[in-house]
Amino acid sequence: MEVNYDNQIVRWYVKSAILWGVVAMLIGIWIAFEMVFPVLNFNSPYLSFGRLRPIHTNGIIFGFTLSIVFATVFYAVPRLFKTPMWSPLLSRLQFWLYNLTIVLAAVTLALGYTQSKEYAELEWPLDILVVIWWVIFAVNFFMTMAKRQEKHIYVAVWFFIATIVTIAVLYIVNNIALPSGLLKSYSVYSGVTDANIQWWYGHNAVAFVLTTPILGMMYYYLPKHTNLPIFSHRLSILHFWSLIFIYIWAGPHHLLYSPVPEWAQTLGMVFSLALIAPSWGGMLNGFLTLSQAKEKVRTDATLKFMLVALTFYGMSTLEGPIMSIRAVNSLSHNTDWTIGHVHGGALGWVAGMAIAAIYYLVPRLWNAKLYSEKLAETHFWIATLGILLYYVSMWASGITEGLMWRAYDASGMLQYPNWIEIVQNLTPFRFVRAIGGTLFLTGFCIMIYNVYKTIQNKGSGFVPTDLREGA
Numbered sequence: 305m306e307v308n309y310d311n312q313i314v315r316w317y318v319k320s321a322i323l324w325g326v327v328a329m330l331i332g333i334w335i336a337f338e339m340v341f342p343v344l345n346f347n348s349p350y351l352s353f354g355r356l357r358p359i360h361t362n363g364i365i366f367g368f369t370l371s372i373v374f375a376t377v378f379y380a381v382p383r384l385f386k387t388p389m390w391s392p393l394l395s396r397l398q399f400w401l402y403n404l405t406i407v408l409a410a411v412t413l414a415l416g417y418t419q420s421k422e423y424a425e426l427e428w429p430l431d432i433l434v435v436i437w438w439v440i441f442a443v444n445f446f447m448t449m450a451k452r453q454e455k456h457i458y459v460a461v462w463f464f465i466a467t468i469v470t471i472a473v474l475y476i477v478n479n480i481a482l483p484s485g486l487l488k489s490y491s492v493y494s495g496v497t498d499a500n501i502q503w504w505y506g507h508n509a510v511a512f513v514l515t516t517p518i519l520g521m522m523y524y525y526l527p528k529h530t531n532l533p534i535f536s537h538r539l540s541i542l543h544f545w546s547l548i549f550i551y552i553w554a555g556p557h558h559l560l561y562s563p564v565p566e567w568a569q570t571l572g573m574v575f576s577l578a579l580i581a582p583s584w585g586g587m588l589n590g591f592l593t594l595s596q597a598k599e600k601v602r603t604d605a606t607l608k609f610m611l612v613a614l615t616f617y618g619m620s621t622l623e624g625p626i627m628s629i630r631a632v633n634s635l636s637h638n639t640d641w642t643i644g645h646v647h648g649g650a651l652g653w654v655a656g657m658a659i660a661a662i663y664y665l666v667p668r669l670w671n672a673k674l675y676s677e678k679l680a681e682t683h684f685w686i687a688t689l690g691i692l693l694y695y696v697s698m699w700a701s702g703i704t705e706g707l708m709w710r711a712y713d714a715s716g717m718l719q720y721p722n723w724i725e726i727v728q729n730l731t732p733f734r735f736v737r738a739i740g741g742t743l744f745l746t747g748f749c750i751m752i753y754n755v756y757k758t759i760q761n762k763g764s765g766f767v768p769t770d771l772r773e774g775a
């Protein structure tokens with residue numbers, strides 16, 4: 305039976321991913337340069353690091369990443385179920401409410417309204433808006449699932465289900481607060497309980513926004529683009545269940561050496577170490593699928609981005625568990641090492657897979673061959689260089705920083721009591737980081753030009769290499 309897929313909503317989400325990607329990365333670059341040249345805050349509260357940083361994190365996680373996740377869900381799920389989305393109206397309502405939230409988030413954060421909880425900064429009226437469009441999304445998704453023509457639920461969909469259900473629980477529980485004004489509220493939790501719940505949420509925002517939906521994207525785009533089945537279906541099921549079970553317990557690794565009970569810290573540490581197994585299970589399943597298409601990887605920038613994404617997924621899911629070990633965390637905590645770890649995952653894994661998704665989707669959505677494979681290749685090399693500069697400079701900076709903080713002289717006094725001296729030492733590394741970020745965004749802009757020229761040719765015809773298109 306011919307199914308009429310709604311591509312318009314996917315086109316909108318691809319555009320929204322590109323828009324929020326540029327805005328959030330520009331702000332990321334700005335604050336990266338601010339850490340080297342503090343005058344860049346122009347003594348204005350609106351340009352201060354403290355206000356711009358959460359706009360960067362919210363914009364990149366909830367604007368850029370979620371947009372490409374939604375684009376994938378609205379593209380892949382109807383195709384995997386051979387059923388159009390249950391309600392095109394709800395899809396559109398969700399799109400506009402979601403984008404309105406991101407705009408209002410940027411405005412309120414710029415004005416200094418915040419709950420002061422990382423990744424949960426938005427004040428209560430925006431939280432309610434988030435819950436409304438998330439519920440709309442869930443209803444549309446599960447109704448489509450209920451009406452599906454294809455019985456089998458492919459593993460990519462399992463990852464999307466985990467995202468929808470878990471984020472709903474995490475977001476609501478962590479944000480329960482008593483409003484004391486239109487843009488001011490107080491969390492119902494306090495002290496250690498507040499910290500524990502916040503990092504149960506914060507860590508799982510990483511798990512269920514920056515990991516599970518991206519794995520869902522991998523499981524969809526990789527077999528489609530290589531036209532090969534995933535290496536092991538059994539492994540995909542095994543690593544799915546173990547990943548979601550183990551992730552949810554690892555939050556206390558953000559609170560080592562804090563007043564959180566010692567047993568809870570140890571629990572978080574042990575579960576973090578155990579996370580290597582399912583994480584690498586997923587990575588290996590991706591690599592082993594990709595290794596069957598070696599020739600294609602050589603000539604295809606989309607697959608190269610997937611290769612880099614998988615490589616960085618593997619690196620950050622090895623580095624993360626190592627950083628969860630108390631003794632290592634005593635060096636890495638609050639230093640640039642954490643920032644390097646974050647961006648290895650963020651630029652390499654999340655943005656890498658997002659970019660692969662954009663290159664996969666654009667020719668199919670506008671029915672035109674990609675304007676230039678060569679430009680895509682250039683994008684790939686510039687982006688990879690940018691990620692490497694970012695990652696390596698933050699390792700060097702973070703370890704220098706950690707070692708200087710804890711250095712003692714012969715009389716047992718701090719060797720560098722003058723904190724600003726340590727900051728000055730880090731400036732060259734932070735400058736390299738800012739250059740790395742600038743290169744990454746330059747590559748992204750090359751992609752935008754390529755996408756723009758491709759769209760100009762829309763309707764000119766595109767023969768997909770994946771013969772199972774629409775399957």
Ligand code: HEM
Pocket residue numbers: 329330332333335336357360361364365369642643646647650651654655737738740741742744745
């Ligand atoms: C042009 C690329 C980027 C640049 C230059 C950049 C720069 C920065 C800077 C300077 C910070 C603050 C670091 C600090 O407080 O010391 C930061 C934080 C952060 N960025 Fe980025 N960023 C970029 C891309 C991304 C992407 C693509 C993501 C996610 C998909 C991301 C996620 C984050 C997160 C989660 C944090 C908070 C880290 C923490 O609290 O430990 N960034 N970024």
Ligand code: HEM
Pocket residue numbers: 422510514515554557558559576577579580583617620621622623624625626627628629633636637638642645646648649650653654
């Ligand atoms: C096995 C998987 C992983 C484990 C066990 C892990 C562990 C850790 C640890 C121990 C920290 C430092 C906590 C601290 O000292 O405050 C951290 C920070 C962070 N990680 Fe991971 N990580 C993993 C994978 C990832 C991936 C794939 C990403 C994707 C981008 C990521 C994003 C982050 C972010 C955003 C932070 C900063 C949180 C903050 O704001 O303080 N992690 N992670």
